Amino acid sequence: MSSLDPRSLIAMAVFMSLVMGVVLAFMRHYYPRNIRGLREWACAPLAWALGALLHLVTSAQWLQAPLFLANACVLGGLLLFHLGCRRFLQQPDLKTVLLGIWLAALVSVAWLIWVAPSYPLRLAFVSLTIAALHAWTLALLWRHGPRRFPVRLVQATQALHIAALLVRAVTALARYQDAGLMEPSFMQVLHLGMHVTVVLLLTIGAVLMATDRVHTEFEHMATHDSLTGALNRRAILAKCQEERDRALRQPQSFSLMLLDLDHFKAVNDTHGHQHGDRVLQHFTQSVQAVLRRTDRLGRYGGEEFVALLPGTDAVAAQTLARRIHVALASGHALDCQVSIGLTGWQGVHDTVDAMLARADTQLYRAKAQGRNQTCAG
Numbered sequence: 001m002s003s004l005d006p007r008s009l010i011a012m013a014v015f016m017s018l019v020m021g022v023v024l025a026f027m028r029h030y031y032p033r034n035i036r037g038l039r040e041w042a043c044a045p046l047a048w049a050l051g052a053l054l055h056l057v058t059s060a061q062w063l064q065a066p067l068f069l070a071n072a073c074v075l076g077g078l079l080l081f082h083l084g085c086r087r088f089l090q091q092p093d094l095k096t097v098l099l100g101i102w103l104a105a106l107v108s109v110a111w112l113i114w115v116a117p118s119y120p121l122r123l124a125f126v127s128l129t130i131a132a133l134h135a136w137t138l139a140l141l142w143r144h145g146p147r148r149f150p151v152r153l154v155q156a157t158q159a160l161h162i163a164a165l166l167v168r169a170v171t172a173l174a175r176y177q178d179a180g181l182m183e184p185s186f187m188q189v190l191h192l193g194m195h196v197t198v199v200l201l202l203t204i205g206a207v208l209m210a211t212d213r214v215h216t217e218f219e220h221m222a223t224h225d226s227l228t229g230a231l232n233r234r235a236i237l238a239k240c241q242e243e244r245d246r247a248l249r250q251p252q253s254f255s256l257m258l259l260d261l262d263h264f265k266a267v268n269d270t271h272g273h274q275h276g277d278r279v280l281q282h283f284t285q286s287v288q289a290v291l292r293r294t295d296r297l298g299r300y301g302g303e304e305f306v307a308l309l310p311g312t313d314a315v316a317a318q319t320l321a322r323r324i325h326v327a328l329a330s331g332h333a334l335d336c337q338v339s340i341g342l343t344g345w346q347g348v349h350d351t352v353d354a355m356l357a358r359a360d361t362q363l364y365r366a367k368a369q370g371r372n373q374t375c376a377g
């Protein structure tokens, strides 16, 4: 530990923060615009780099202005990181509140530098303020963030830093003696090492959170129909195949429905294509509201949809189909009528293709018998 002097650790913090700031700035440039928060996440480590640089030149000669500015940068960086998280999670950004917190903290720091100078008190105050800001961000991510590794990494880093900062605040107050930042004591080196680690892990966490979001969005685009939000043809067929494989392993029934809107060409021709699009969206929402969470709805093509109903035999599926007809006759201006062909899994020799063929035959029958009804077989 003795070979790590505070100056080299601070220099390392400057370098690391700069690198991570540049990485995040590049990500903001290249990532889709709808991934919000990257600008603030890029500015945060740049503020920390400046703060660390100012700590290096801190001296009493210029009325301790660099020291004050260093604190302004460190606290500002944390508030920027918090703001980035708010924007990323599409929460109200509370810019005025954050600015108010920053100014109030700076007034207190200024007081402890120039009016009632005390290094231990200032150290305790800044440590507790940083801990509080971490706790706030941690709670925000807990409430609104996805339960995934990148978010957990940021939270674990913040929890660790909060613990270290509390120890630091208590020891600073307990000893209540003046000691400089550059004092090569065990605690000082530990604190600076922790700062370097926290900067690195928080910014890596931000990089991972943004990348994870891009990945999730691309995956969604690749598997969902952009107009209705239902699964696309490839994805629903893959789900059907998965369900059939599952049924082979642990015999449990499942059913398939083919749903085809009635006279949809006439809807388009009479009211226009955009109205037709809205009818398709309303149809999807109405059907999804009837289905259970484990059921899947996919757009098979045009105005034809497939519903996969795990753990549901053909009899139960008919009850569901009746509910769909009722839901689509709610009196809503975009209500439409639908014909449904349904079939249940018939055991180990049955395949998805065979089930779709049977459902199609039943759909054809429903159309032939006058539409707006369900046939099963």
Ligand SMILES: Nc1nc2c(ncn2[C@@H]2O[C@H](COP(=O)(O)OP(=O)(O)OP(=O)(O)O)[C@@H](O)[C@H]2O)c(=O)[nH]1
Binding pocket: 227, 260, 261, 262, 263, 264, 265, 266, 268, 272, 273, 274, 275, 276, 277, 280, 301, 302, 303, 367, 371
């Ligand atoms: N607005 C809109 N229309 C679509 C879309 N996809 C397919 N269609 C239209 O859906 C209509 C389907 O017409 P048909 O296959 O003749 O079926 P239909 O008029 O519903 O008649 P039946 O199925 O026999 O009741 C066509 O006019 C397509 O242009 C879409 O994404 N948006």
